[in-house]
Amino acid sequence: MQYIYFIRPHKENFAETMTEEEGNIMGTHFLYLQELLEAGKLILAGPETTGKFGITIIETESEDEAREIMMNDPAVKSGIVSPELFPYRVSLLRK
DSSP: EEEEEEESSSTTTTTOOOHHHHHHHHHHHHHHHHHHHHTOOOOEEEEOTTSSSSSEEEEOOOOHHHHHHHSHHHHHHTTEEEEEEEEEEEOOOOO
16 A cells, blocks of 8 residues: 655745754654665655655555654654645556
8 A cells, every 4th residue: 555645844945944953853854764765665755845845655554554654754753844644556657
């Protein structure tokens, strides 16, 4: 099963105005996503370039597992972003 989760920062112009602490959290967020990629759970991840939102597409056995992955994302756990989870299906993917 595939899921997409969006993260949205709590302030505007996040990419341009993040504090050092927020930057550190986002670095940890990136490492978390790399671990998911290595574990075969992550399909795709990345931010909208101004920092308005980011997306993560994952493949899991259940919605509960997808929600657990999302809620354990360091950016979500820290409270600097709000998450939203949706069932998703990758239909086309460029090689």
